[in-house]
Amino acid sequence: MVTEQQIREALTKVIDPELNRNVIELNMLRDLHIDNGNVKFTLALTIPDCPLRDQIEHDARMAVLALEGVKNVEITLSAMSEEERNRLFGKSTAPQTSDFNRIGRAVAIASGKGGVGKSSVTALLAAGLAKLGYHVGVLDADMTGPSIPRLFGLREPPLGGPNGILPPRTLRGIKVMSVNLLLPREDEAVIWRGPIVSKVIEQFWNEVVWGELDYLLIDLPPGTSDAPLTVLQTLPVAGIILVTTPQELSSMIVRKAGRMAEQLNRPILGIIENMSIFICPVCGTRHELFGPSHVEEITDAPLLGRLPIDPQLTVMEDAGAVEVYETEETKKLVKEFLKVVPPPYGR
Numbered sequence: 001m002v003t004e005q006q007i008r009e010a011l012t013k014v015i016d017p018e019l020n021r022n023v024i025e026l027n028m029l030r031d032l033h034i035d036n037g038n039v040k041f042t043l044a045l046t047i048p049d050c051p052l053r054d055q056i057e058h059d060a061r062m063a064v065l066a067l068e069g070v071k072n073v074e075i076t077l078s079a080m081s082e083e084e085r086n087r088l089f090g091k092s093t094a095p096q097t098s099d100f101n102r103i104g105r106a107v108a109i110a111s112g113k114g115g116v117g118k119s120s121v122t123a124l125l126a127a128g129l130a131k132l133g134y135h136v137g138v139l140d141a142d143m144t145g146p147s148i149p150r151l152f153g154l155r156e157p158p159l160g161g162p163n164g165i166l167p168p169r170t171l172r173g174i175k176v177m178s179v180n181l182l183l184p185r186e187d188e189a190v191i192w193r194g195p196i197v198s199k200v201i202e203q204f205w206n207e208v209v210w211g212e213l214d215y216l217l218i219d220l221p222p223g224t225s226d227a228p229l230t231v232l233q234t235l236p237v238a239g240i241i242l243v244t245t246p247q248e249l250s251s252m253i254v255r256k257a258g259r260m261a262e263q264l265n266r267p268i269l270g271i272i273e274n275m276s277i278f279i280c281p282v283c284g285t286r287h288e289l290f291g292p293s294h295v296e297e298i299t300d301a302p303l304l305g306r307l308p309i310d311p312q313l314t315v316m317e318d319a320g321a322v323e324v325y326e327t328e329e330t331k332k333l334v335k336e337f338l339k340v341v342p343p344p345y346g347r
């Protein structure tokens with residue numbers, strides 16, 4: 001005989017994807033009746049035309065049906081009163097998008113130089129953190145060369161919810177926002193002046209429903225232009241992670257990005273050397289294609305790891321499957337990242 005307690009417990013697994021909290025915690029369960037294996041209840045959503053209502057209903061049905069002794073589940077969807085909603089969000093006025101967001105640690109991935117692997121490193125860190133169970137988001141702050149959606153194989157445009165823009169999710173549930181998801185065609189050019197770029201970045205922070213995140217990784221474009229400046233100046237980032245390659249030229253340009261962060265009082269949390277070596281797949285010989293490392297000359301911040309040049313990574317990125325790529329080096333990278341950016345909320 002199924003009990004109310006069991007049903008409540010099963011429903012704690014049903015998450016409102018927009019708020020990242022479960023339906024019991026959100027006090028959505030109403031009028032629960034159990035009659036000889038037939039279960040009937042109402043779920044009061046935070047808003048009547050919640051775009052995720054079908055998903056929540058489906059998940060709730062599946063969770064309850066999975067319990068032993070349940071024959072049938074009847075769910076009625078309703079909406080909370082404004083007063084209940086305000087109580088839930090501790091507000092006297094209707095909630096704003098930013099009220100739904102609780103971002104533990106925002107970290108920018110930067111490098112003065114283009115093409116060194118910032119986006120790849122951002123994606124690999126996000127994937128590794130998500131695999132460990134952290135709630136992760138990626139904000140693509142590169143407006144003119146956005147590559148994050150492609151790496152994760154995302155194409156669908158974000159849904160517009162009543163509380164803001166709902167970022168699409170990757171296979172592992174990483175929430176992604178990028179200008180490329182808003183364009184009619186992936187190869188459409190974005191020709192915007194600095195103030196517009198800054199405004200869009202602020203909107204990505206303020207008007208996207210990120211929900212509760214442990215980590216928001218911000219992929220910066222190369223250089224020290226408006227986009228990096230806006231991110232470091234106006235968003236509450238904990239600090240930056242620098243990405244470089246062994247080439248001396250790279251070190252010189254990457255130092256500029258480091259200086260910019262320091263001038264804006266944002267600490268350099270760590271540095272990652274990408275494309276450090278190439279190991280020939282045929283003979284196993286190690287080649288330093290970009291010469292010896294200069295990483296110590298860039299910053300005193302800890303070296304989080306070195307990634308070799310791996311053609312497999314390029315292939316998987318092109319296929320939109322970066323999340324599946326995992327090596328000893330990427331695992332180490334994530335481990336070292338967690339040391340310098342410890343999980344928030346004591347997790």
Ligand SMILES: Nc1ncnc2c1ncn2[C@@H]1O[C@H](COP(=O)(O)OP(=O)(O)OP(=O)(O)O)[C@@H](O)[C@H]1O
Nearest residue numbers: 114115116117118119120222275308309310314317
């Ligand atoms: N370790 C690696 N092994 C093999 N290919 C790599 C590696 N890191 C990056 N790449 C490839 O190098 C190219 C540049 O990488 P990526 O886009 O991550 O750099 P970026 O610094 O973000 O570039 P941009 O400055 O244009 O934003 C991509 O084609 C990517 O697939």
Ligand SMILES: [Mg+2]
Nearest residue numbers: 118119142147
């Ligand atoms: Mg990039």
